[in-house]
Amino acid sequence: MNEQQQSLLDFMRQQSDKLLSQTLEHIGLTFISLLLAVMIGLPLGILIARKKQLSGSVLGFAGVLQTIPSIALLGFMIPLLGIGPKPAIVALLLYALLPIIRNTYTGITGVDVSIKEAAVAMGMSKWQILKQVELPLAMPVILAGIRTATVINVGVATLASYIAAGGLGEFIFGGISLNNTNMILAGAIPAALLAIVFDFLLSLIQKMNFRKVRLGVYALPVITLLLASFYFIPSAYGGKLTAGFTPEFMGRQDGNLGLRDRYGLKIHTIVISDAVMYKAAYEKELDVISGYSTDGRLKAYDLVVLDDDKHIFPPYYAAPIVSEVALKKFPELERTLNMLSGTITDSIMTELNYRTDYLHQSPERVAKEFLESKNLYKPARNGKAGIVRIGSKIFGEQYILANMYAMLIRGYTNYDVSTKTGLGGTKICFDALTNNQIDFYPEYTGTGLLAILQAQPQTVNKLMSDKERTYNFVKAEFNKRYNIKWLTPIGFNNAYALMMRRKQAQELNVRTISELKNHTNTN
Amino acid sequence: MIKADNxxxxxxxxxxxxxxxxxxxxxxxxxxxGTSGCGKTTTLKMLNRLIEPTSGTISINGRDVASRQPEELRRGIGYVLQNNGLFPHYTVAQNIAVVPNLLKWDRAKTQKRTTELMEKLHLSVQYLNAYPNELSGGQQQRVGLARALVADAPVLLMDEPFGALDNVTRTKIHAEFKALDELKRKTIIMVTHDVQEAFALGDRIVIMDKGRIVQQGTPQELLFTPANDFVKDFLKEQHLQLELRSVKLTDIWPGLTDTGRKTHTDLLSADENMWTALEGFKFTQHDNINIINQHTREIKSVGFEALMSAYYQYKKQPHHE
Structure with a gap:
């Protein structure tokens, strides 16, 4: 435990400049959207307090916005506003809207009728009543709404890193996909602290008596504006080309770190989720992206892979990894899973991925049709000799593989199958396997070497160029450390790759990563 | 001054x-x-256009209120509410200064007027910086009154102004209310459901029921010539007390027989009413009281029987105005 804390502090110290800029971005995102939400929500709340017949529809609409899952809302924003801060701010703003509108409405309609009547009877105009009576009296309730909105925003802003808007989510999601607990904590702890601190500060303002509230109310927009401006501090970039890398890629030696060390590539980089990266490249929001060499979208969006001429990307041959417990429990399992080995090449995998990711065929159909074409498909026997639990990570290729394995097991053995697909990143899948939540899932040699075993750079460099040695190394280590067996590789190599739009690569005459480096460093 | 028409x-x-x-x-x-729901408050609120009438006209000083800008009209009419309607986020001084600020008085003038009113209403100036919730109910009502009086509007509307107070406080405020010189030159319309309050404070009383006026007149007129059974029933419970309160000693002065035995020097003014005179007997050890009539410069010393017989004699007369 102590060691863990020590190394977390070490990590934070090492990454302090990144941590600072992410925290500032996070605060900035939260408060830009909060400021806009107040600017929209407050007048709307006042309006529906005046015209009550509008209140149902306005509050209903804001309520519906609130129920949209945050990832989905961010996804909706991309076709409209692209990637980066704009869609993130709009999405955050929409989340913050409901508590602000509702509390403004409740606060104003909750002002004692006799007090309002007194104000009218003394000859105050509607504007004077609003400014001098209704708003000050509703202020504690309105502030409670702003407080809720702030805490929501701090939380949702972590997801902004999915669409390249930065913030502490870069560490959190990078950490999850890299199986790096320190990195997750380095993002999660400051995010939690921000929520607690802002909540506390706003609660202080809320509890002040009426007279001081007026002062606080004047100070609040100024402070909010100040905090909002944090977002723009770290964004001093140069260069013409923009790269979009996944959080996982950003923190890996065989990713962005290697690109810098081995190639000396300096390029304006933003962090973005794998889900939207290819589309963003296609739509010219990004020029260079970190993809997977078998990704179907490579074909769909007409992208080309840049040649890794200095060999920084280790081989990522896929193979099922199974716990020894499961192999004992299901004696026929290993033979069945190995039926797939050697059948799928890079180009076949890209084609299969293209069919699920781009043509939106179901992974089940793609799996079945492939097995049929190889004469491997057999109808299910509906056996009752136990249930094999299959896991998969949250992307198309893993879904296809999981479906193929399920069909093979059902067709060739008397076992039944339960699939736990969509287990997020490597860490979640691997933890599920070691904790006996699943029996096996398809893993990649490179991931095993770097993300799970976290091999030393010397070891990695030694193994890098040879796929056999890499496989043998991870197989031996997994067996020793985790009691998990690597079965025979399936055949394809789903390695990391840098890719660009075919047309742009031809125009710039860039075919390898070295050429890309030469291009960016001379511009 | 104020005229409501249909x-x-x-x-x-x-x-x-x-x-x-x-x-x-x-x-x-x-x-x-009137009782609750009789339309008295609605009538009052139409006077300063808190409620717009469906039909009919109101004029104040000959000007139709509908033709005036509502805010400007209201700034010229004082208004006192049942639950005082003080702004909880304003201090006493700020509450009183609301209308002066709307009328753009300078600060010194507002301050001078506020201090003056605080004194007249028996409020200590130390409360000026207190918030309404730090005051008692009676004090809050006085601040409400001060707020309505500060701009010295000629017309004052009062909606159950003492309704939220307990009986003892209310009686005390009634007495102060009548003694307050600020109010003597004002035209006041007050709404109440309290019969005693109406008779204690009203020069004229309008009894309403189901949105209509049942009878209007002076307290005596209502008591002694009620228009119908509704008015009679309405006043029945407190009839004796109201009657005694509504008859002044000057009214029965001719029928009073002077015993001539002035055994003590306590004097009661003949402008007081019968009720007060009878209470006088309750608190004195003597069997007679001395009544001084300032108008005729006479003093009569009367016993209880003499007083009552003069009263019944007065009541038997066909007209009492």
Whole structure:
């Protein structure tokens, strides 16, 4: 435990400049959207307090916005506003809207009728009543709404890193996909602290008596504006080309770190989720992206892979990894899973991925049709000799593989199958396997070497160029450390790759990563 | 001064106020009296346009209120609410200064006027920086009154102004209310459901029921010549007390027989009413009281029997105005 804390502090110290800029971005995102939400929500709340017949529809609409899952809302924003801060701010703003509108409405309609009547009877105009009576009296309730909105925003802003808007989510999601607990904590702890601190500060303002509230109310927009401006501090970039890398890629030696060390590539980089990266490249929001060499979208969006001429990307041959417990429990399992080995090449995998990711065929159909074409498909026997639990990570290729394995097991053995697909990143899948939540899932040699075993750079460099040695190394280590067996590789190599739009690569005459480096460093 | 002509207010099918007409002369206190739901408050609120009438007209000093800008009209009419309606986020001083600020008085003038009113209303100036919730109910009501009086508007509307107070405080405030010189030159329309309050404060009383006026007149007129059974029943419970309160000693002066035995020097003014005179007997050890009539410069010393016989003699007369 102590060691863990020590190394977390070490990590934070090492990454302090990144941590600072992410925290500032996070605060900035939260408060830009909060400021806009107040600017929209407050007048709307006042309006529906005046015209009550509008209140149902306005509050209903804001309520519906609130129920949209945050990832989905961010996804909706991309076709409209692209990637980066704009869609993130709009999405955050929409989340913050409901508590602000509702509390403004409740606060104003909750002002004692006799007090309002007194104000009218003394000859105050509607504007004077609003400014001098209704708003000050509703202020504690309105502030409670702003407080809720702030805490929501701090939380949702972590997801902004999915669409390249930065913030502490870069560490959190990078950490999850890299199986790096320190990195997750380095993002999660400051995010939690921000929520607690802002909540506390706003609660202080809320509890002040009426007279001081007026002062606080004047100070609040100024402070909010100040905090909002944090977002723009770290964004001093140069260069013409923009790269979009996944959080996982950003923190890996065989990713962005290697690109810098081995190639000396300096390029304006933003962090973005794998889900939207290819589309963003296609739509010219990004020029260079970190993809997977078998990704179907490579074909769909007409992208080309840049040649890794200095060999920084280790081989990522896929193979099922199974716990020894499961192999004992299901004696026929290993033979069945190995039926797939050697059948799928890079180009076949890209084609299969293209069919699920781009043509939106179901992974089940793609799996079945492939097995049929190889004469491997057999109808299910509906056996009752136990249930094999299959896991998969949250992307198309893993879904296809999981479906193929399920069909093979059902067709060739008397076992039944339960699939736990969509287990997020490597860490979640691997933890599920070691904790006996699943029996096996398809893993990649490179991931095993770097993300799970976290091999030393010397070891990695030694193994890098040879796929056999890499496989043998991870197989031996997994067996020793985790009691998990690597079965025979399936055949394809789903390695990391840098890719660009075919047309742009031809125009710039860039075919390898070295050429890309030469291009960016001379511009 | 204030004239309402055929005033009606309908809420859908309900006629809250139905063809009400009355006139209030300058300096008069008129009380709108009735049970809850009789339309008295609605009538009051139409006067400063808190509620717009369905039909009928109101004029103040000959000007139709409908033709005036509502905010400007209201700044010239004081208004006191049942639950005082003080702004909880304003201090006492700020509450009183609301209308002066709307009228753009300079600060010194507002301050001077506030201090003056605080004194007249028996409020210590130390409360100026207190918030309403730090005051007692009676004090809050006085601040409400001060707020309505500060701009010295000639007309004052009062909606159950003492309704939220306990009996002891209310009686005390009634007495102060009558003694306050600020109020003597004002035209006041007050709404109440309290019969005693109406008789204690009103120069004229308008009894309302189901949106209509049942009877209007001086307290004596209502007591001694009720228009119908409704008025009679309405006043029945407190009839004796009201009657005794409404008859002044000067009214029965001719029928009083002087015993001539002035055994003590306590004097009671003949401007007081019968009720007070009878209370005088309760608190004195003597069997007679001395009454001084300032108008005729006479003093009569009377016993209890003599007083009562003069009263009954007065009541038997056909007219009592």
């Amino acid at each position: 005033l009606s207010k309908h809420f859908g099918a309900i006629k809250a106020v139905d063809k009400v007409s009355f006139e209030v002369t300058e300096g008069e206190t008129m009380v709108l009296l």
